[in-house]
Amino acid sequence: MKEFEVTCKGKQYIIVRVSNELLALDINCIDSILMKQNITRMPGAQYFYKGVINLRGEIVPMISMRLRMGIEETEDTHKTRFVIVKTSDGSFVGLIVDEVREVIELRDEDIDKVHNAEANNYSIGIGKYGSELITLISIDRMIEGN
């Protein structure tokens, strides 16, 4: 499984907000950011998968980040975005987030790595950006889990 490489300095991340938590996603994993659109329900799928969408003729499964993080779902707002990410096996998965904030650069020394092999734990580090603390996310771990 490909992990984030936090060795080279000054990597770029996209900051998204879910409820009141900030998450950092490696910019190299991002395919696109979409306005919200219709999701087709997938009966019997894992609880945090909301269903699938049609992305340029491909079927892409969508994860509700709120459900994934164990936070109650709320009504979508005009800030709700679908962040389409590429996983290490080359497939696409969409993440439903409350807001896409900005692109930032984090250096090695700004990051406290978290060593946690538990599959359900998708956090791989804590980044310090100004006064804010940001959770670095392993996309591959996040899409798994039950």
Place this chain on the structure above:
Amino acid sequence: MDVQQYLSIFIDETSEHLQSLNTHLLILEKEPDNAETINEIFRAAHSIKGMSATMGFNKMQKLTHDMENVFSEIRNGKMKATSDLIDVLFRGLDCLESYLANVQENQKEGDLDNQDIIDELNRIYNLALGNGESFSVAKDAAENNAVQFDDKNLFKRVPFEEHEIQAINKGKAIGLNAIGLTVFLQETCMLKAARAFMINRAIESIGDIIKLYPTAQDLEEEKYDLYFSAYIITKKKPEDMIHIIMNVSEVKEVYADYIELSDINITNDKVAAVETPKATENITTKETPSIRTTQGAKAVSSRSVRVDIEKLDVLMNYVSELIIAKNSLKSISETIPGLNSINEYVEKIEYLERLTSNIHESVTKVRMVPIDSVVSRFPRMIRDLGKKLDKEMELYMTGEDTELDRTVIDEIGDPLMHLLRNSADHGIEKTDARIKAGKPEVGSIFLDAYQIGNNVIIEVRDDGGGINVDRVKDKAIEKGVITAEQAEIMTEEEAIGILFKPSFSTSDEITDVSGRGVGLDVVKTKIESLGGVLEATTERGKGSKFLIRLPLTLAIVQTLMIKMDDEKYAIPLGSIQTVEDIPWDDIKIVDGKDVINLRDRVIPILYLSRLLDIPMKEENKEETALVVIIKKGDKQAGLVIDELVGQQEIVIKSFGKHIKPHKIVSGATILGNGDIALIVDANGLV
């Protein structure tokens, strides 16, 4: 020389040659005196030796070299192809195959030891030739031919065609020279095809080639010894030609001279035709039409191109998109009032529809590969199994030219192998048991492939003992799969079904071949993942039959679109028997399960809305339930649905492996308006 760029060619060609060796060795075992076969074997072995030496795979080279020695002696009639010898040779082939697999994986041949095979080969070899004889028998193909390496006039004895003579005359008429030449390559030259190509390119830079002998195609396929002749119309002189060709490396000698028409033989002149016997197998060339020759007039070479499978996948994707686009055009036209009453518009849409389905059909055909590429290794496997299990058996195959989608071909090999091993191990009885049962001593296993409609059927049959249903039941009770009471009322069919349950084997002794209990269930899962069905029938004492039914193509299917609540689902037509209106009162509860009695068959009823977590529609007792009857083999089930939409051709799209929905959702498709409909896999329901 950087050989890396040749690696994929090496892998492709070596595996082809190995396959050819396998096939021909089998023939040789049955017909030890078949000269054609031994020549073919020799040629294949020689090519492998040459190529592996060039690529620096020394172990492969050494082993093929020693095998070639043996082949050479068989060809010269000094050795007999005994069963022992063939065994050793097969072991050699296996060894070569594993080297090749290593090469494929990490570009190295690996360090598998082959000394025992080489020793064995040499032992048989020395035995056959008398112990004292020395070991220097490796003869190159060239030396066995009567051609002298200093034959300066070789090119003058080659037969010419009428049109080639005309070409020479034309050239002479406008003051050009007609030059004939023969190139001799060094004996160490390995990639002869590449060398010939380079030489021809050098010649073409200063003149027009009007004829090659052997033909360009034979040169390309290395079907020539170390020399070939070329005829050129050029402004230059023979000395210039010699000079430019000698600049190409690995050329030993070049002889060139003006050709006079009086020197030339016409095709039917017999003297010349014997000169290069290997050149007469193929006829057409792909150079300019002027060098087309027709000598021999044997099999027309196949006019085909090799295309990377990925390119075909891309093409297939575009076709899929095209069908989606066509569907969306159709669905838009339904939303605009009046558009469908314009005749011309409707006609054009229908035309477009015909075109897209024709394109789809053509591309599907292009992707089809004969199953021959998979099954051709089975005769060898059965032969080996027979020896190992000490049973006599023979494999009969028909329909090797039946074609299947490339993706299916890649996957079908293992399941078929499993079934064949199963037949060999469990099916065919030992020889004495066969004699006792009054059957022919040699057991027969059949592999038949054929196409019916949109399905391809592959049957694996044997004339062995059949499946002992009682023993299956006993074993199942013993393993706690079923209870004794269940076994009592179980039909034969259901009992056979147990065989396909995970980790179930009836064989009392676990052999190398099968019986470890991983097998039939894996086969079944694989076949089903390919969209196919596996059925088994058996007759005690007469044998058993496994039948695989596969769809021709996987990507695009005809479906019945249905609506549940306001979600759309697609059910593949292939699995639908009928659609029925059933009064709600006719649905009875038997044994806690909903069933209906349809035309004297009791069919279980399933509610799709429950399976898909959709709120049930209010049951209106006066109305009828809409039931889709699903079939899988002989089994049926009724699926209660809300609403029918109609028949539609859809493109199956994968939703990846991360999201894991209910097992009856097997895929998804994109509808004309961009919405997604899920595909309900009826196989999982019955």
